[in-house]
Amino acid sequence: MPRVPVHIVGCGGHAKVIAMMVEAGGQFDTVSFIDRNPAEGASFLGRPIQDEGPFLEDGCGEAVIIALGEGVRRREAVTRYKQAGFSSFPAVMAPSAEMAEGVLIGEGSVLMPGVIVNPGTEIGAFCVLNTGAILEHDCTLGDYAALAPGATVGGDCRIGAGAYIGIGAAVSHGRTVGPNAVIGGGSFLASDAGADELWGGVPAVLIRKRAPGATVL
Template sequence: MMQPLFGVYGASGCGRGVMPLARMQLQKLGISADSLVFIDDNPEAVNVNGHPILSYRSFLERKATERYAVLAIANSKVREQLASRCANDGVRPWTIAASNVVTMDDVNLGAGAILSPFVTLTSNIHIGQHFHANLYSYVEHDCVIGDYVTFAPGVKCNGNVVIEDHAYIGAGAVIRQGRPGRPLVIGCGAVIGMGAVVTRDVPPGVTVAGNPAKPLVRG
């Protein structure tokens, strides 16, 4: 009897961290781990941590009632390309959330998110597609987060913040709370360095670091 097929796209570090969460999520639904694989375009092995690695083509060719994939790829531009590829081939986005994720009121979470252990999403939050929130990250009230945004571990995103598409927030970064009607804005494709304390808007495409965070000047 054919079953749905579920894939974690990416068999490297990020994917290996997501796979146990994916497995536990399926177990709670009564779906066999045999339906769960890694997808990798250039596999260097045939099996990782007890799960087979399939090329994308092999994933499409394996018989299944439906196909789902979560994109465990840190690079947001690659993530967007893969999302388009999957959509064109009828592969559905899959959201993975650890069992201890806390989600409060009126949280609108886009398709394909990865929410690692100890992530908290409080209230009145809108998050776009294919969001990655790593260990111990949080999003406070009245935030709007775009598509393909990545939070490294321990990001503290306080209330009334807007983070535009493809922004990357480094490990341990702190984003100061904005004000109602005047949110703090992190622009499209901006990069916030590890441990940075962001106290003002960050323009699109700019990399900032330090406390308070300032644009990096390349010599």
């Protein structure tokens, strides 16, 4: 079966891992990377880098993968591409990721190597489940949410849109993490976290409110 041609938006470390996944998976073929104002003739991982401005004008029939790890930047990029008429945003899963049968996954979401997603779970659009993250049974992960490497979310949890669970953090069974909340790396969340809140520690406590639209990475 022929591979589906895709363009990867971004030229950083996150894009590098996604490109590796794309090549290993056998479903897609990376045609180019997209960046803003690249040097003439620039390339990344052996593929040409296209200037985003002309690409937005000319490439709206193409499939794109938004390879930006930071949630606010990822959301802004999706808005730009959708406004330009793009409509094909394939989800990508590393060959070593494990996703239970029947799990729902939204457009543009990425499951990186070693991820485990258990039954009854629903993953929104443009989410990132980074290396080794675990999303247990019957969870929901809102659009643009992200689990950092090694993060673990227990069963029956609700992770809001744009929320970020830091490296090695754990969310206890049945908890709710509000939209755009951040759970700091290495923390253990045994309480519900509200929208736009930063929690950290073991057990995690509320540290402060976050400014709406603030970046994480």
